[in-house]
Amino acid sequence: MRKMKYLLLRRFCQFAILILFVLGNYSIATFKNVQNVEEIGIFGGDIESYIGDSSSVLAKTPSAISSIVQGNLSYSKWFNGLFSLADPLGALQIFLAGGGLALDVLLGVALVVIIYGVFLGRAYCAYVCPINLVTDLASFLRTKLGLNRAPRKLFFSRLTRFVILALGLALSAIFSVAAFELLSPISMLHRGVVFGMGFGVFAIVAVFLFDLFMVKNGFCGHICPLGAMYSLIGKFALLRVSHNVANCTKCMQCVQICPEPEVLKPIGKESGAFKTMTCLRCGRCIEACDDNALTFSILNLTLKERK
Ligand code: SF4
Numbered sequence: 001m002r003k004m005k006y007l008l009l010r011r012f013c014q015f016a017i018l019i020l021f022v023l024g025n026y027s028i029a030t031f032k033n034v035q036n037v038e039e040i041g042i043f044g045g046d047i048e049s050y051i052g053d054s055s056s057v058l059a060k061t062p063s064a065i066s067s068i069v070q071g072n073l074s075y076s077k078w079f080n081g082l083f084s085l086a087d088p089l090g091a092l093q094i095f096l097a098g099g100g101l102a103l104d105v106l107l108g109v110a111l112v113v114i115i116y117g118v119f120l121g122r123a124y125c126a127y128v129c130p131i132n133l134v135t136d137l138a139s140f141l142r143t144k145l146g147l148n149r150a151p152r153k154l155f156f157s158r159l160t161r162f163v164i165l166a167l168g169l170a171l172s173a174i175f176s177v178a179a180f181e182l183l184s185p186i187s188m189l190h191r192g193v194v195f196g197m198g199f200g201v202f203a204i205v206a207v208f209l210f211d212l213f214m215v216k217n218g219f220c221g222h223i224c225p226l227g228a229m230y231s232l233i234g235k236f237a238l239l240r241v242s243h244n245v246a247n248c249t250k251c252m253q254c255v256q257i258c259p260e261p262e263v264l265k266p267i268g269k270e271s272g273a274f275k276t277m278t279c280l281r282c283g284r285c286i287e288a289c290d291d292n293a294l295t296f297s298i299l300n301l302t303l304k305e306r307k
């Protein structure tokens with residue numbers, strides 16, 4: 001169990017967030033139609049799809065959990081509007097596309113930037129993003145099926161995601177539309193779970209198959225501009241993985257399991273906290289290490305920072 005504590009924590013956070021959003025957007029509507037009055041539970045607030053020509057809505061009551069959260073990963077209100085959270089990439093695209101951003105959204109972006117920029121780094125990818133469940137499954141199956149030993153079919157740089165991020169922002173400005181939002185499998189999966197899945201399922205299957213058969217950690221490690229954005233936001237975050245070289249036996253189990261192996265380049269060479277911004281803080285490397293050579297630390301307050 002100790003070897004899986006971060007995996008269990010990640011799964012708990014990912015599923016708890018999804019469940020809260022599903023229940024938060026659930027409501028009971030009371031309809032009156034020609035025969036009688038009936039109550040229907042509605043997920044996602046899509047009331048129109050339940051109304052026939054002969055029906056009218058008498059009342060719509062939010063669920064108790066609606067006071068905890070409402071909205072989606074792009075923008076959500078928490079605890080009856082006590083604070084909001086907003087996706088910084090989505091907001092930036094809307095801004096560049098010429099759209100206005102309400103104060104609520106700006107405050108939501110600021111809070112997200114503080115949480116990940118000051119404290120958690122790119123942890124959004126490991127603990128919040130629903131696509132991580134899909135790509136982790138593909139990664140698990142790749143290992144089980146021995147596909148990691150097969151010759152690579154496709155080579156491209158992990159820097160591609162930063163190019164896609166810049167391209168997405170440029171296209172948003174040029175075409176006055178939030179370019180990545182139109183195609184984002186993250187939004188498609190999250191909205192699909194919360195409000196009902198449509199054709200977005202094909203994008204999610206494509207991500208799964210791409211990661212399974214084409215490129216190891218293909219989508220998150222090479223393509224996703226939101227992961228790139230959180231890497232940039234979290235570049236100077238305090239939470240780090242630290243290495244104690246005195247305990248390291250250079251078995252390299254951590255490197256094999258890490259979805260961003262370049263983070264662990266200094267393994268076996270020097271003690272200190274790793275600075276590479278693409279680290280997800282997933283804790284896989286810490287779980288894989290049998291020699292107690294890796295741990296989470298708060299930068300500058302524990303082990304010496306690696307230059
Ligand atoms: S890289 Fe993108 S898809 Fe992958 S976990 Fe991060 S935000 Fe989600």
Ligand code: SF4
Binds near residue numbers: 257281283
């Ligand atoms: S270095 Fe460790 S915590 Fe960071 S991405 Fe790799 S396995 Fe996850």
